[in-house]
Amino acid sequence: MKSPNQVLLTKLKLQIFLICIIVSKMRNKLIKYFKLIFLTLSFIIVLSSSLIYLYDKRYLIINKFNFIILNKDTSDYSDPRLLDEFWANEILKGGYILHLRHADHFWVDVRSYDALEAIVHSNDIDIGRNAENDYLAKAVCLNERGKIQARAMGEHFKYAKVPISYVISSVSCRSRQTAKLAFGGYNKVSHILNHPGIYNEEFSSYLKKIKKFYLNLPVSNDSNLVVSSDNGVITPLMFENNPPSLRLDEGGFSVISIKNNKLYFEHEFRNFSNFSRVFYKR
Template identity: 30%
Template sequence: MGITVTGAVDVFSLKPLTAEELTAGEKANADFRDTLNSKQLLTELQKGGYVIYFRHASTEKDYADQVSATMGNCSTQRTLSEKGWQEARMIGKAFNYYSIPVGEVISSQYCRAWQTADLAFGRYVKNSALNFPKAEDYTDEQLAMMKTQLMPMLTKLPPQGMNTVIVGHDDLFEATTGIYPDPQGMAYVVQPDGAGGFRLVANMLPSDWIDLNR
Protein backbone atom coordinates (compact mmCIF):
# COMPACT_ATOMS: atom_id res chain seq x y z
CA MET A 1 0.00 0.00 0.00
CA GLY A 2 1.19 3.53 -0.67
CA ILE A 3 4.24 4.09 -2.83
CA THR A 4 7.96 3.67 -2.61
CA VAL A 5 9.82 5.83 -5.12
CA THR A 6 13.38 4.98 -6.03
CA GLY A 7 13.45 7.24 -9.05
CA ALA A 8 10.61 9.16 -10.65
CA VAL A 9 10.57 9.39 -14.44
CA ASP A 10 10.77 12.48 -16.61
CA VAL A 11 8.04 11.76 -19.19
CA PHE A 12 9.78 13.87 -21.81
CA SER A 13 13.29 12.39 -21.62
CA LEU A 14 12.36 9.06 -20.00
CA LYS A 15 15.43 9.46 -17.80
CA PRO A 16 15.18 8.68 -14.06
CA LEU A 17 15.06 11.75 -11.88
CA THR A 18 17.46 11.85 -8.97
CA ALA A 19 16.33 12.97 -5.54
CA GLU A 20 18.05 16.29 -6.18
CA GLU A 21 15.90 16.87 -9.29
CA LEU A 22 12.56 16.28 -7.57
CA THR A 23 10.56 19.34 -6.61
CA ALA A 24 9.77 19.81 -2.93
CA GLY A 25 6.23 18.55 -3.51
CA GLU A 26 7.40 15.49 -5.43
CA LYS A 27 9.91 14.68 -2.71
CA ALA A 28 7.24 15.03 -0.02
CA ASN A 29 5.09 12.56 -1.97
CA ALA A 30 7.98 10.12 -2.37
CA ASP A 31 8.95 10.38 1.30
CA PHE A 32 5.41 10.03 2.70
CA ARG A 33 4.89 7.03 4.98
CA ASP A 34 1.51 5.64 6.01
CA THR A 35 0.66 5.82 9.70
CA LEU A 36 -1.66 2.78 9.50
CA ASN A 37 -1.16 -0.61 7.90
CA SER A 38 -3.67 -1.87 5.35
CA LYS A 39 -5.98 -3.69 7.74
CA GLN A 40 -5.94 -0.83 10.24
CA LEU A 41 -6.79 1.63 7.49
CA LEU A 42 -9.67 -0.54 6.28
CA THR A 43 -11.09 -0.74 9.80
CA GLU A 44 -10.86 3.02 10.20
CA LEU A 45 -12.46 3.75 6.84
CA GLN A 46 -15.32 1.37 7.60
CA LYS A 47 -16.00 3.43 10.73
CA GLY A 48 -16.08 6.66 8.74
CA GLY A 49 -14.77 10.08 9.65
CA TYR A 50 -12.21 10.55 6.86
CA VAL A 51 -11.84 12.70 3.78
CA ILE A 52 -10.33 10.87 0.81
CA TYR A 53 -8.74 13.16 -1.76
CA PHE A 54 -8.25 11.58 -5.17
CA ARG A 55 -6.25 13.03 -7.97
CA HIS A 56 -8.28 12.10 -11.06
CA ALA A 57 -7.47 8.79 -12.78
CA SER A 58 -5.04 8.48 -15.71
CA THR A 59 -5.56 10.58 -18.82
CA GLU A 60 -4.65 10.06 -22.49
CA LYS A 61 -1.91 12.66 -22.23
CA ASP A 62 -0.41 14.65 -19.37
CA TYR A 63 -0.18 18.34 -20.11
CA ALA A 64 -1.35 21.59 -18.56
CA ASP A 65 -4.78 22.51 -19.94
CA GLN A 66 -5.98 24.93 -17.31
CA VAL A 67 -5.56 27.97 -19.59
CA SER A 68 -7.25 26.49 -22.67
CA ALA A 69 -9.90 24.31 -21.02
CA THR A 70 -13.55 25.31 -21.24
CA MET A 71 -15.75 23.87 -18.51
CA GLY A 72 -18.56 21.80 -19.99
CA ASN A 73 -16.60 21.03 -23.15
CA CYS A 74 -14.56 17.87 -22.74
CA SER A 75 -12.97 18.29 -26.17
CA THR A 76 -10.95 21.23 -24.80
CA GLN A 77 -9.59 19.20 -21.89
CA ARG A 78 -7.48 16.18 -21.09
CA THR A 79 -9.76 13.18 -20.83
CA LEU A 80 -9.50 9.81 -19.16
CA SER A 81 -7.65 7.05 -20.97
CA GLU A 82 -8.83 3.46 -21.04
CA LYS A 83 -6.42 2.88 -18.16
CA GLY A 84 -8.08 5.72 -16.28
CA TRP A 85 -11.54 4.24 -16.80
CA GLN A 86 -10.29 0.92 -15.45
CA GLU A 87 -8.63 2.59 -12.46
CA ALA A 88 -11.79 4.45 -11.50
CA ARG A 89 -13.96 1.35 -11.79
CA MET A 90 -11.43 -0.65 -9.76
CA ILE A 91 -11.58 1.94 -6.97
CA GLY A 92 -15.37 1.81 -6.92
CA LYS A 93 -15.42 -1.99 -6.82
CA ALA A 94 -13.06 -1.97 -3.83
CA PHE A 95 -15.22 0.50 -1.90
CA ASN A 96 -18.27 -1.67 -2.56
CA TYR A 97 -16.47 -4.91 -1.75
CA TYR A 98 -15.20 -3.64 1.60
CA SER A 99 -18.39 -1.72 2.43
CA ILE A 100 -16.54 1.56 2.91
CA PRO A 101 -19.28 4.13 3.57
CA VAL A 102 -19.24 7.22 1.37
CA GLY A 103 -21.30 10.33 1.95
CA GLU A 104 -20.52 13.37 -0.16
CA VAL A 105 -18.65 12.92 -3.44
CA ILE A 106 -17.28 16.26 -4.61
CA SER A 107 -15.56 16.81 -7.95
CA SER A 108 -13.99 19.65 -9.86
CA GLN A 109 -15.74 20.75 -13.04
CA TYR A 110 -13.05 19.20 -15.24
CA CYS A 111 -14.27 16.20 -17.22
CA ARG A 112 -11.46 13.91 -16.05
CA ALA A 113 -12.39 14.59 -12.42
CA TRP A 114 -16.14 14.14 -12.57
CA GLN A 115 -15.78 11.14 -14.87
CA THR A 116 -13.48 9.53 -12.29
CA ALA A 117 -16.06 10.23 -9.58
CA ASP A 118 -18.91 8.92 -11.70
CA LEU A 119 -17.15 5.71 -12.71
CA ALA A 120 -16.02 4.99 -9.15
CA PHE A 121 -19.01 6.11 -7.09
CA GLY A 122 -21.88 6.65 -9.51
CA ARG A 123 -22.57 10.18 -8.28
CA TYR A 124 -20.87 13.48 -7.66
CA VAL A 125 -21.46 17.18 -7.10
CA LYS A 126 -19.28 19.55 -9.09
CA ASN A 127 -17.57 22.34 -7.17
CA SER A 128 -15.69 25.08 -9.01
CA ALA A 129 -13.51 25.62 -5.92
CA LEU A 130 -11.62 22.49 -7.00
CA ASN A 131 -10.76 23.96 -10.42
CA PHE A 132 -7.34 25.26 -11.40
CA PRO A 133 -6.70 28.98 -11.70
CA LYS A 134 -6.34 29.85 -15.40
CA ALA A 135 -2.55 29.98 -15.36
CA GLU A 136 0.40 27.64 -15.81
CA ASP A 137 2.80 29.50 -13.52
CA TYR A 138 0.97 30.43 -10.36
CA THR A 139 1.44 33.63 -8.42
CA ASP A 140 1.69 33.56 -4.64
CA GLU A 141 -1.84 34.93 -4.56
CA GLN A 142 -3.15 32.09 -6.72
CA LEU A 143 -1.40 29.48 -4.57
CA ALA A 144 -2.93 31.06 -1.46
CA MET A 145 -6.34 31.09 -3.14
CA MET A 146 -6.12 27.36 -3.95
CA LYS A 147 -5.29 26.61 -0.32
CA THR A 148 -8.10 28.83 0.91
CA GLN A 149 -10.57 27.01 -1.35
CA LEU A 150 -9.49 23.45 -0.50
CA MET A 151 -8.80 23.73 3.23
CA PRO A 152 -12.47 23.87 4.29
CA MET A 153 -13.14 20.64 2.40
CA LEU A 154 -10.20 18.79 3.96
CA THR A 155 -11.00 19.97 7.48
CA LYS A 156 -14.78 19.43 7.41
CA LEU A 157 -15.83 16.42 9.47
CA PRO A 158 -18.00 14.01 7.47
CA PRO A 159 -21.39 12.96 8.86
CA GLN A 160 -21.05 10.27 11.51
CA GLY A 161 -20.28 6.89 9.99
CA MET A 162 -19.44 8.33 6.59
CA ASN A 163 -16.38 9.33 4.58
CA THR A 164 -16.21 12.26 2.19
CA VAL A 165 -14.65 11.76 -1.25
CA ILE A 166 -13.04 14.60 -3.18
CA VAL A 167 -11.88 14.11 -6.77
CA GLY A 168 -9.62 16.92 -7.86
CA HIS A 169 -6.19 17.76 -9.16
CA ASP A 170 -2.54 17.82 -8.24
CA ASP A 171 -1.81 21.53 -7.86
CA LEU A 172 -4.58 22.32 -5.37
CA PHE A 173 -3.50 19.49 -3.10
CA GLU A 174 0.13 20.55 -3.29
CA ALA A 175 -0.76 24.17 -2.58
CA THR A 176 -2.61 23.04 0.56
CA THR A 177 -0.38 20.25 1.90
CA GLY A 178 3.01 20.72 0.25
CA ILE A 179 2.65 17.26 -1.32
CA TYR A 180 2.39 16.71 -5.08
CA PRO A 181 0.09 13.67 -5.47
CA ASP A 182 1.66 11.49 -8.14
CA PRO A 183 0.90 9.43 -10.21
CA GLN A 184 -2.57 10.16 -11.52
CA GLY A 185 -5.17 8.28 -9.51
CA MET A 186 -3.20 8.76 -6.28
CA ALA A 187 -5.34 9.29 -3.19
CA TYR A 188 -4.50 10.68 0.22
CA VAL A 189 -6.57 9.72 3.25
CA VAL A 190 -7.15 12.77 5.42
CA GLN A 191 -8.32 12.77 9.04
CA PRO A 192 -9.95 16.08 10.03
CA ASP A 193 -9.35 16.93 13.69
CA GLY A 194 -12.55 18.90 14.23
CA ALA A 195 -10.58 22.02 15.11
CA GLY A 196 -9.77 23.33 11.65
CA GLY A 197 -6.81 21.05 11.00
CA PHE A 198 -6.14 17.57 9.68
CA ARG A 199 -3.50 14.89 9.40
CA LEU A 200 -2.62 12.67 6.48
CA VAL A 201 -2.75 9.00 7.42
CA ALA A 202 -2.14 7.14 4.15
CA ASN A 203 -1.68 7.43 0.42
CA MET A 204 -3.12 4.94 -2.03
CA LEU A 205 -2.58 3.98 -5.64
CA PRO A 206 -5.68 2.83 -7.55
CA SER A 207 -4.49 -0.78 -7.33
CA ASP A 208 -3.98 -0.55 -3.56
CA TRP A 209 -7.67 -0.31 -2.69
CA ILE A 210 -8.59 -3.89 -3.51
CA ASP A 211 -5.68 -5.13 -1.34
CA LEU A 212 -6.76 -3.28 1.82
CA ASN A 213 -7.48 -6.45 3.79
CA ARG A 214 -4.21 -8.22 2.90
Protein backbone atom coordinates in the same frame (compact mmCIF):
# COMPACT_ATOMS: atom_id res chain seq x y z
CA MET B 1 84.62 41.92 27.44
CA LYS B 2 82.15 41.52 24.55
CA SER B 3 82.26 43.90 21.71
CA PRO B 4 79.16 45.96 20.83
CA ASN B 5 78.59 43.74 17.81
CA GLN B 6 78.65 40.62 19.94
CA VAL B 7 76.20 42.19 22.40
CA LEU B 8 73.88 43.12 19.52
CA LEU B 9 74.12 39.64 18.06
CA THR B 10 73.31 38.11 21.43
CA LYS B 11 70.24 40.36 21.75
CA LEU B 12 69.13 39.43 18.27
CA LYS B 13 69.50 35.73 19.04
CA LEU B 14 67.50 36.21 22.21
CA GLN B 15 64.77 38.08 20.37
CA ILE B 16 64.63 35.43 17.64
CA PHE B 17 64.41 32.75 20.30
CA LEU B 18 61.55 34.58 22.04
CA ILE B 19 59.81 35.10 18.71
CA CYS B 20 60.12 31.39 17.96
CA ILE B 21 58.63 30.54 21.34
CA ILE B 22 55.74 32.97 20.77
CA VAL B 23 55.14 31.68 17.22
CA SER B 24 55.23 28.12 18.46
CA LYS B 25 52.65 28.88 21.14
CA MET B 26 50.51 30.77 18.65
CA ARG B 27 50.77 27.89 16.18
CA ASN B 28 49.65 25.44 18.85
CA LYS B 29 46.76 27.72 19.76
CA LEU B 30 45.81 28.13 16.10
CA ILE B 31 45.90 24.36 15.60
CA LYS B 32 43.67 23.87 18.63
CA TYR B 33 41.41 26.68 17.41
CA PHE B 34 41.08 25.20 13.92
CA LYS B 35 40.52 21.74 15.37
CA LEU B 36 37.73 23.18 17.48
CA ILE B 37 36.22 24.91 14.45
CA PHE B 38 36.45 21.72 12.39
CA LEU B 39 34.84 19.61 15.12
CA THR B 40 32.11 22.21 15.65
CA LEU B 41 31.35 22.42 11.93
CA SER B 42 31.36 18.63 11.64
CA PHE B 43 28.93 18.38 14.55
CA ILE B 44 26.67 21.04 13.00
CA ILE B 45 26.70 19.25 9.64
CA VAL B 46 25.89 15.87 11.19
CA LEU B 47 23.20 17.39 13.42
CA SER B 48 21.68 19.31 10.52
CA SER B 49 21.67 16.22 8.31
CA SER B 50 20.02 14.20 11.07
CA LEU B 51 17.38 16.86 11.67
CA ILE B 52 16.67 17.16 7.95
CA TYR B 53 16.33 13.39 7.68
CA LEU B 54 13.99 13.25 10.68
CA TYR B 55 11.98 16.16 9.29
CA ASP B 56 11.61 14.41 5.94
CA LYS B 57 10.55 11.19 7.68
CA ARG B 58 8.41 12.82 10.36
CA TYR B 59 5.11 11.74 8.82
CA LEU B 60 6.18 8.09 8.65
CA ILE B 61 7.55 8.29 12.22
CA ILE B 62 4.29 9.80 13.50
CA ASN B 63 2.26 7.15 11.70
CA LYS B 64 4.39 4.37 13.15
CA PHE B 65 4.11 5.85 16.63
CA ASN B 66 0.33 6.09 16.27
CA PHE B 67 0.30 2.53 15.00
CA ILE B 68 2.12 1.36 18.15
CA ILE B 69 -0.07 3.17 20.67
CA LEU B 70 -3.19 1.83 18.95
CA ASN B 71 -2.13 -1.61 20.26
CA LYS B 72 -1.65 -3.23 16.88
CA ASP B 73 0.81 -6.02 16.17
CA THR B 74 4.14 -4.22 15.93
CA SER B 75 6.39 -7.15 15.14
CA ASP B 76 6.90 -5.71 11.67
CA TYR B 77 5.55 -2.16 11.94
CA SER B 78 8.37 -0.84 9.75
CA ASP B 79 6.57 -2.41 6.79
CA PRO B 80 4.45 0.35 5.17
CA ARG B 81 1.88 -2.29 4.22
CA LEU B 82 0.86 -2.48 7.88
CA LEU B 83 0.06 1.23 7.83
CA ASP B 84 -1.89 0.70 4.61
CA GLU B 85 -3.81 -2.10 6.30
CA PHE B 86 -4.57 -0.03 9.37
CA TRP B 87 -5.84 2.97 7.40
CA ALA B 88 -7.75 0.85 4.88
CA ASN B 89 -9.70 -0.61 7.80
CA GLU B 90 -9.91 2.71 9.61
CA ILE B 91 -11.83 4.41 6.79
CA LEU B 92 -14.43 1.64 7.01
CA LYS B 93 -15.59 3.45 10.16
CA GLY B 94 -16.25 6.66 8.22
CA GLY B 95 -15.58 10.24 9.21
CA TYR B 96 -12.79 10.98 6.70
CA ILE B 97 -12.22 12.99 3.55
CA LEU B 98 -10.79 10.81 0.79
CA HIS B 99 -8.96 13.07 -1.66
CA LEU B 100 -8.90 10.95 -4.81
CA ARG B 101 -6.73 11.73 -7.79
CA HIS B 102 -8.63 11.10 -11.03
CA ALA B 103 -7.97 7.95 -13.08
CA ASP B 104 -5.67 7.74 -16.12
CA HIS B 105 -6.04 10.31 -18.89
CA PHE B 106 -4.50 11.10 -22.26
CA TRP B 107 -1.88 13.80 -21.82
CA VAL B 108 0.60 14.80 -19.14
CA ASP B 109 0.67 18.62 -19.08
CA VAL B 110 -2.94 19.64 -19.59
CA ARG B 111 -3.07 22.93 -17.70
CA SER B 112 -3.63 25.14 -20.74
CA TYR B 113 -6.47 22.85 -21.84
CA ASP B 114 -7.87 22.74 -18.30
CA ALA B 115 -8.01 26.53 -18.37
CA LEU B 116 -10.15 26.44 -21.51
CA GLU B 117 -12.48 23.88 -19.97
CA ALA B 118 -12.77 25.68 -16.63
CA ILE B 119 -12.82 29.33 -17.71
CA VAL B 120 -13.41 29.94 -21.44
CA HIS B 121 -17.14 29.20 -21.73
CA SER B 122 -20.52 30.79 -21.09
CA ASN B 123 -21.70 28.30 -18.44
CA ASP B 124 -21.71 28.71 -14.68
CA ILE B 125 -18.26 28.72 -13.04
CA ASP B 126 -19.08 25.42 -11.28
CA ILE B 127 -20.34 23.75 -14.46
CA GLY B 128 -17.50 24.39 -16.84
CA ARG B 129 -17.33 23.63 -20.53
CA ASN B 130 -18.29 19.93 -20.38
CA ALA B 131 -15.25 19.05 -22.46
CA GLU B 132 -16.38 15.47 -23.05
CA ASN B 133 -18.64 16.97 -25.74
CA ASP B 134 -15.90 19.22 -27.11
CA TYR B 135 -12.76 18.94 -29.21
CA LEU B 136 -10.86 19.11 -25.90
CA ALA B 137 -12.09 15.66 -24.85
CA LYS B 138 -8.89 13.80 -25.66
CA ALA B 139 -6.85 16.46 -23.86
CA VAL B 140 -8.71 16.66 -20.54
CA CYS B 141 -10.90 13.54 -20.20
CA LEU B 142 -10.16 9.96 -19.22
CA ASN B 143 -8.73 7.60 -21.79
CA GLU B 144 -10.06 4.05 -22.17
CA ARG B 145 -7.65 2.73 -19.58
CA GLY B 146 -8.77 5.45 -17.17
CA LYS B 147 -12.45 4.55 -17.66
CA ILE B 148 -11.69 0.91 -16.85
CA GLN B 149 -9.59 2.01 -13.89
CA ALA B 150 -12.35 4.23 -12.48
CA ARG B 151 -14.96 1.45 -12.75
CA ALA B 152 -12.59 -0.99 -11.08
CA MET B 153 -11.88 1.47 -8.25
CA GLY B 154 -15.60 1.77 -7.61
CA GLU B 155 -15.95 -2.01 -7.53
CA HIS B 156 -13.08 -2.33 -5.03
CA PHE B 157 -14.62 0.34 -2.77
CA LYS B 158 -17.94 -1.50 -2.92
CA TYR B 159 -16.35 -4.88 -2.19
CA ALA B 160 -14.48 -3.42 0.79
CA LYS B 161 -17.76 -1.84 2.00
CA VAL B 162 -16.24 1.62 2.36
CA PRO B 163 -19.07 3.92 3.47
CA ILE B 164 -19.34 6.92 1.13
CA SER B 165 -22.23 9.36 1.44
CA TYR B 166 -21.02 12.40 -0.45
CA VAL B 167 -18.92 12.91 -3.59
CA ILE B 168 -17.64 16.25 -4.83
CA SER B 169 -15.64 16.84 -7.99
CA SER B 170 -13.63 19.51 -9.67
CA VAL B 171 -14.89 20.95 -12.95
CA SER B 172 -12.37 18.95 -14.99
CA CYS B 173 -13.77 16.24 -17.26
CA ARG B 174 -11.42 13.52 -15.95
CA SER B 175 -12.40 14.20 -12.32
CA ARG B 176 -16.13 14.20 -13.06
CA GLN B 177 -15.82 11.04 -15.16
CA THR B 178 -13.88 9.32 -12.38
CA ALA B 179 -16.63 10.22 -9.88
CA LYS B 180 -19.37 9.03 -12.22
CA LEU B 181 -17.74 5.74 -13.13
CA ALA B 182 -16.46 4.90 -9.64
CA PHE B 183 -19.36 6.12 -7.48
CA GLY B 184 -22.27 6.52 -9.86
CA GLY B 185 -22.13 10.29 -9.87
CA TYR B 186 -21.40 13.24 -7.63
CA ASN B 187 -23.31 15.56 -5.32
CA LYS B 188 -21.53 18.74 -6.26
CA VAL B 189 -18.95 20.27 -8.61
CA SER B 190 -16.71 23.11 -7.49
CA HIS B 191 -14.18 25.27 -9.35
CA ILE B 192 -12.23 25.61 -6.09
CA LEU B 193 -11.02 22.04 -6.72
CA ASN B 194 -9.58 22.89 -10.14
CA HIS B 195 -5.82 22.49 -10.44
CA PRO B 196 -4.16 25.71 -9.15
CA GLY B 197 -1.68 25.57 -12.03
CA ILE B 198 -4.24 26.99 -14.46
CA TYR B 199 -4.70 30.25 -12.54
CA ASN B 200 -2.61 33.37 -12.02
CA GLU B 201 -2.98 33.68 -8.27
CA GLU B 202 -0.82 34.10 -5.18
CA PHE B 203 -0.17 30.86 -3.33
CA SER B 204 -1.16 32.45 0.00
CA SER B 205 -4.55 33.33 -1.47
CA TYR B 206 -5.02 29.83 -2.85
CA LEU B 207 -3.97 28.24 0.44
CA LYS B 208 -6.53 30.25 2.35
CA LYS B 209 -9.33 29.31 -0.09
CA ILE B 210 -8.59 25.60 -0.34
CA LYS B 211 -8.14 25.23 3.43
CA LYS B 212 -11.46 26.96 4.12
CA PHE B 213 -13.14 24.82 1.45
CA TYR B 214 -11.99 21.52 2.98
CA LEU B 215 -12.86 22.61 6.51
CA ASN B 216 -16.44 23.27 5.37
CA LEU B 217 -16.98 19.94 3.61
CA PRO B 218 -20.02 18.05 4.99
CA VAL B 219 -18.22 15.05 6.48
CA SER B 220 -20.39 12.73 8.59
CA ASN B 221 -19.08 10.68 11.51
CA ASP B 222 -20.15 7.31 10.12
CA SER B 223 -19.39 7.81 6.42
CA ASN B 224 -16.68 9.25 4.18
CA LEU B 225 -16.66 12.10 1.72
CA VAL B 226 -14.82 11.67 -1.58
CA VAL B 227 -13.13 14.54 -3.39
CA SER B 228 -12.40 13.68 -7.03
CA SER B 229 -9.76 16.08 -8.24
CA ASP B 230 -6.11 16.53 -9.25
CA ASN B 231 -2.83 15.74 -7.56
CA GLY B 232 -1.70 19.32 -6.94
CA VAL B 233 -4.91 20.55 -5.31
CA ILE B 234 -3.99 19.72 -1.72
CA THR B 235 -0.75 21.06 -0.27
CA PRO B 236 1.20 20.15 2.91
CA LEU B 237 0.78 23.68 4.28
CA MET B 238 -2.98 23.28 4.67
CA PHE B 239 -2.50 20.60 7.34
CA GLU B 240 -1.65 21.00 11.02
CA ASN B 241 0.74 18.03 11.08
CA ASN B 242 2.85 19.23 8.11
CA PRO B 243 3.09 16.07 5.96
CA PRO B 244 5.89 15.68 3.42
CA SER B 245 5.38 16.66 -0.20
CA LEU B 246 2.34 14.86 -1.56
CA ARG B 247 2.45 12.85 -4.76
CA LEU B 248 -0.41 10.57 -5.78
CA ASP B 249 -0.41 8.30 -8.78
CA GLU B 250 -3.55 8.44 -10.90
CA GLY B 251 -6.21 6.64 -8.87
CA GLY B 252 -4.35 7.05 -5.57
CA PHE B 253 -5.94 8.86 -2.65
CA SER B 254 -5.14 10.64 0.59
CA VAL B 255 -6.97 10.23 3.90
CA ILE B 256 -7.76 13.53 5.63
CA SER B 257 -9.48 14.24 8.95
CA ILE B 258 -10.92 17.33 10.60
CA LYS B 259 -10.28 17.73 14.32
CA ASN B 260 -11.18 20.86 16.29
CA ASN B 261 -11.73 22.73 13.02
CA LYS B 262 -8.24 21.86 11.80
CA LEU B 263 -7.14 19.66 8.90
CA TYR B 264 -4.91 16.63 9.50
CA PHE B 265 -3.23 14.53 6.85
CA GLU B 266 -3.59 10.93 8.03
CA HIS B 267 -2.34 8.62 5.29
CA GLU B 268 -1.55 8.33 1.60
CA PHE B 269 -2.38 5.40 -0.65
CA ARG B 270 -0.04 6.55 -3.38
CA ASN B 271 -1.57 4.11 -5.85
CA PHE B 272 -4.94 2.44 -5.56
CA SER B 273 -3.53 -1.09 -5.36
CA ASN B 274 -1.93 -0.19 -2.01
CA PHE B 275 -5.48 0.15 -0.73
CA SER B 276 -7.30 -2.61 -2.60
CA ARG B 277 -4.85 -5.43 -1.82
CA VAL B 278 -5.59 -5.10 1.90
CA PHE B 279 -8.95 -6.81 1.39
CA TYR B 280 -7.78 -9.80 -0.61
CA LYS B 281 -6.23 -12.58 1.45
CA ARG B 282 -5.04 -16.05 0.49
